[in-house]
Amino acid sequence: MNTISHARGVERLVRGQDTQDGAGVRLTRLLSHDLQQRLDPFLMLDAFGSDKPDDYIAGFPNHPHRGFETVTYMIAGRMRHRDSGGHEGLLQNGGVQWMTTxxxxVHSEMPEQEEGAMEGFQLWLNLPAKDKLCEPWYRDIQSAEIPEVTTPEQVLVRVIAGASHDVTGAVTREHTEPLYVDVHFPDQDGVVLEQAIPSSHHAFLYVYRGGLDVVTAGAPTAVPAQRMAILSNGGDGVVLRAQANTRAILIAGKPLHEPIAQYGPFVMNTREELAQAVDDFRAGLMG
Structure with a gap:
């Protein structure tokens, strides 16, 4: 049982920007360049969700990456991953694809469906400078492999990374120590979840169904559906009180406090390293 002595509040709410990526996939970009330093070590968060095939069918054809990790969490739908390292996998309902670039x-993510809903998130997690040129790594985590815990209040917590209520997630990382949980509240208003977060970590949450309050010693802050809440720094956790059937993702990580230099799909520490990444890609050194 988590016991929160200094609950984090909400610093600000973020609406996100509707945009397109890949070959025209419609999505909402919640975490972009202007928040990278504030939410270090996280670089980007996209939410996608549509039951209209034209919004997702073109997918993400071959494109390069260097210098960070991608975490794709599929709520609904089927997406095929292939990359130049010889990895291939099918990302489907409730599963996670974790890739260290x-x-x-060079990889592609293409839908394996022509109708129905496709919904999920892609998170970019930075790598420390010493690991930016490490060997690429890839893992498919099927839904059944993601550890889960149900609290006494009947809140289901899916632990993708980090730990929640004494349950360790599917992935751990030494330097950024990410926490990534998907929280499902029961069919009852006012149920509370307490989640510990190390005081050193930056943290945010996104409500994708329903709505909740972030509760502190002062007045609670309401977070409606399709909003991201940046949580204040320094507390030892967060207290959430939700409407019935609310669902939200909660993400936190230890900042790297290193320079961030980004050019499209490459994230390094200096402009010179970015130029080298472009040269290496053009020379075919990324597969």
Whole structure:
């Protein structure tokens, strides 16, 4: 049982920007360049969700990456991953694809459906400078492999990374120590979840169904559906009180406090390293 002595509040709410990526996939960009320093070590968060095939059918054809990790969480739908490292996997309902791009690879993510809903999130997690040119790594985590815990209040917590209520997630990382949980509240208003967060970590949450309050010693802050809440720094956790059937993702990580230099799909520490990444890609050194 988590016991929160200094609950974090909400610093600000973020609406997100509707945009397109890949070959025209419609999505909402919640975390972009202007928040990278504030939410270090996280670089980007996209939410996608539509039951209109034209919004997602073109997918994400071959494109390169270097210098960070991508975490794709599929709420609904089927997406096929292939990359230049020889990895291939099917991302489907409730599953996660965790990829360390390291020194660089080329990959594609293409829908394996022509109708129905496709919904999920893609998070970019930075790598420390010493690991930016590491060997690429890839893992498919099927839904059944994601550890879960149900609290006494009947809140289901899916632990993708980090730990919640003494349950360790599917993935751990030494330097950024990410916490990534998907929280499902029961069919009852006013149920509370307490989640511990190390005081050193930056943290935010996104409500994708229903709505909730972030509760502190002062007045609670309401977070409606399709809003991201940046949580204040320094507390040892967060207290959430939700409407019935609310669902939200909660993400936190230890900041790297290193320079961030980004050019499209490459994230390094200096402009010179970015130029080298572009040269290496053009020379075919990423596969």
């Amino acid at each position: 390291g020194r660089g690879l």
